[in-house]
Every structure is written in C-alpha cells, then in structure tokens.
Amino acid sequence: MSEQRKIDERYYKLLEEIQALDFVLVELNLYLDTHKGDVQAVKQYNQFTEKRWKLVHEFESCYGPLMNFGHSFSGFPWQWTDTPWPWQV
C-alpha cells in the first residue's frame, strides 16, 4: 500500500534547488577525481555539501525521505514507499 503524497509548487521548487546543488557537487566530484590537489575545489565541494544537507533536511521534513537504507529519517507510517517516484512527477 502506498499513499499519494501531496505535491505542490514548493515541492518542484525545492527539488530543483537540490538538483542544482547536487549538480555542482557532481561536477566538482568528477573534476576532483582528476585534480585531487586543487585546494580551492575541495573547499568549494565541502561548502556545497553543507548547503546541500540543509536544503535536503527542509525538503524531507515536508515531502519525506530522499534516500533509503538509513541515509534519511522516516516519519510514521513508513514513508519511503509513498508516491511519487522520480519518473512519475
């Protein structure tokens, strides 16, 4: 059984903000994989990691966990199985 979670404007807005931060992190991550000695890039990576955590926390408190296996908290009843899944929104 799964609940259809309430999706509003804010859901899409917050999600897009997280996607944008995560995108910068992917880019810096791949860059650092071939530039491990770039101090500035490591600093920027850590800054964005921190920003990401704050935004993800805000998103998850409204719309449920983004990750499974203990990487996000869940409300009751178990929220992970709620729609929407990424390809449905």
Add this chain to the structure above:
Amino acid sequence: MWIYEKKLQYPVRVCKCDPKMAKFLLEQYGGADGELAAALRYLNQRYTIPNKVIGLLTDIGTEEFAHLEMIATMVYKLTKDASPEELEAAGLGAHFANHDSALFYSNAAGVPWTATYIQAKGDPIADLYEDIAAEEKARATYQWLIDMTDDPDLQDSLKFLREREVVHSQRFREAVEILKEERDRKKIF
C-alpha cells in the same frame, strides 16, 4: 554498495504523447552507445584499472545510471496511456506484443542489449580510449535525437545529457594524461 536517491539528476518534461520518439530514444536505453552500456562498461573496467582512476570510473559509471533513469522517464512519459493502436502506428507493435508498454533493454531497432557492446581489455589505455570513444558516440546519438524532435522540453533534457558526454569525455582524457604523464615522477626522484 549503491544507495538510491528518490529524484532525477535533471527534470524530464515532455509536451506531448509521442511513442514514435520513445522508440528512437531506446537507442540511448539499450543501444550499443547507450547509458546502460556506459554504466556497465565503466563499473566493470574499474576493478582492474590503476588506482589513480578507479574513483573516476566509479563516479562516471554511477552518473550513467542517473542518465539511464532519465531516458527511462522520457520513454515512460512519451508512451504512458498510449493505446495499442498508437504504439503500433509508432512502430512499437512488435515491442508491444512482447512487453506491453513495459520498458526493455533494446535499441531503437528492437535489438536486445548485449554484453558484446562493451569491452574490458585489462589494458588501461585501451580501456580509457574505448571510454572516450563511447562518450563521443553517445554525444553524437544525442545530437541526432535532438534533431528528431520538436518538443522543446524534451530537447532541453537531451541537451543536458549531450553536455554530460562532453564533460565525461574531458575527464577520461585527463585520466589518460594522468596515466601517461611523468608529473608524479618528480616526487619519486
């Protein structure tokens, strides 16, 4: 270990129901230069590549799965609620007979995915050159797919994916430089 994140890497929107375009997009789903082939190629090569580039293969391979999910989302949305008649008119009749509107790992011509699309030579330069070639071929495929649709939302997501091929190719080229250069040797002498 991999952890799933309940979000796409980049939003996928489509303006209209278009099963014909969905069929073409399958090239990047289960085709020779598609996202599945890319992910499996890199994540398999990494076990025997020098330590310096294992991280890169792991991360790009992981990102490819996010791209696979985007392509799946496009196909799903473009065929969602299409009738059997519409699917047949779009050239997906044979697909429908076997899979209904379920996704399957085949290319645009309906040929199922095969491991012969990818290689692991155990020679780091040979493997990385294959990876660079794979990125350029996937970039070209995205160009032809962008040419084939007039849906601006779909084009937007496809342009994002094409640009990612450019960046991956750049990083693989750097990986080759890391393996061939003597920049680290100074520290040893």
Add this chain to the structure above:
Amino acid sequence: MHSQFKAWKTYVSPFDPCPPVFVKWYSTPPQLYLGFQPPDLPQFSPFEAFRRGVLWPVLYSPYEGRKAHNEMRDYE
C-alpha cells in the same frame, strides 16, 4: 576560442536523387582542445550550471540541432 562546428563541402553529382545538401557540418566540442583542465577557471552560477549541464563555461557546448546549421548555410 575554437569554433564548435566545422563545415565541409560535399561532392554533388547530377545523378543524385535527393536535393543536394552542399555543406555538411560536424561537431568539434571543447574537450577536443582544452587539454588537462587548468585550476580556478571561471564557473557558471549553480543554477545556470545545472541548466547547461556543465559548471565551467570553457566546456560548454551548445547544440541547437541540424536545422540551425542548415539556416546558417543560407547566409553563406
């Protein structure tokens, strides 16, 4: 800055059945020229980077479709 597309003129035979395309284009994106990426290059803002699919302008490779090139061809 290198151009991201190159053109070449095709051979046109009087016996070609399709209306001839005189100029064909191919893509030569920035990773072919950049070499090992130098540190501290300018970046797009996070949102712009996300929209374009790349953090560094030096690696940005726009593709507007074949039609855009065919239109350009008419002005040459």
